[in-house]
Amino acid sequence: MQFHADTGYPFNTDNHAYRRLLTAGSEHLHTVAWTRDDGRPVLLTLYDLATGDAVTIALLDSIEASHAHALLILHRDGTLHVHGPFGGPFGGPFGGPFGGEAAAAAHAPALATTDPSVAANLPLPLHHPGRGDLPPDDAWRPLHQQTPAASTLAAPSGPAQTALLLLDQQRHRLAAVGPFPNHTTALAWEPASFPDADVDCVIVPMHLAATVAAPATDGHDGEGD
Structure with missing residues (x-):
């Protein structure tokens, strides 16, 4: 889903890099996505269940390669x-x-x-x-x-x-x-x-x-x- 640049930070949840990040995170870590009321992701927290360590990534924007x-x-x-x-x-x-x-x-x-x-x-x-x-x-x-x-x-x-x-x-x-x-x-x-x-x-x-x-x-x- 495309969230337009209403705040200057457009984001597309179909972005391939974002989708691969979610897939890799779910395979090796416990992931929690934080979203706005309209569903736009804003933060992604990755938990290492073996140690309890965690890191949170701010999802500012995304950019997609255009068609050739x-x-x-x-x-x-x-x-x-x-x-x-x-x-x-x-x-x-x-x-x-x-x-x-x-x-x-x-x-x-x-x-x-x-x-x-x-x-x-x-x-x-x-x-x-x-x-x-x-x-x-x-x-x-x-x-x-x-x-x-x-x-x-x-x-x-x-x-x-x-x-x-x-x-x-x-x-x-x-x-x-x-x-x-x-x-x-x-x-x-x-x-x-x-x-x-x-x-x-x-x-x-x-x-x-x-x-x-x-x-x-x-x-x-x-x-x-």
């Missing part, structure tokens, strides 16, 4: 590529674990100025395939009017990293799943519940964002004179 994000690129020839991952807990090195969406959006201008074939871009959450389910509703984005039909897109091959785009034509939305180490792994991905007949699955190449750098604007190479 990707930048979907539509090229002028109709091909699609994905850049990322940005942020999130899945190994995205750009933007840290909490700034995935902002980092993906910030990457778009640098990419557009170095690649004249870019026609449009869209930052969107990158749903990790290891979860074994379809992206949640908040991970879908409106389907761009320039997004080509799935039947016109050629699937990549070889060992290159890929992402899987889900194109929901009926609801006019799309979502991204990945990263996958190669085309074969993406093709074999089977979520717990399959998309309905109006959702197309498209495998697209995925590029590490580190391969793109913004060009210098002052005539220098960025190093000191």
Whole structure:
């Protein structure tokens, strides 16, 4: 349960670190959680029953890693590529674990100025395939009017990293799943519940964002004179 920052100290009882602390504490110690009237935990007391020693921890706030994000690129020839991952807990090195969406959006201008074939871009959450389910509703984005039909897109091959785009034509939305180490792994991905007949699955190449750098604007190479 999410307790918002009404006092400047937000706390989420579904925070994974908090849940693991409770589990570890109950396995080795006797734990007592102290809560406010609304149920928000404020203190956690851990007792060592063998000695009678105890320690109390104040639960000031919690912070959760954001979703990893990707930048979907539509090229002028109709091909699609994905850049990322940005942020999130899945190994995205750009933007840290909490700034995935902002980092993906910030990457778009640098990419557009170095690649004249870019026609449009869209930052969107990158749903990790290891979860074994379809992206949640908040991970879908409106389907761009320039997004080509799935039947016109050629699937990549070889060992290159890929992402899987889900194109929901009926609801006019799309979502991204990945990263996958190669085309074969993406093709074999089977979520717990399959998309309905109006959702197309498209495998697209995925590029590490580190391969793109913004060009210098002052005539220098960025190093000191």
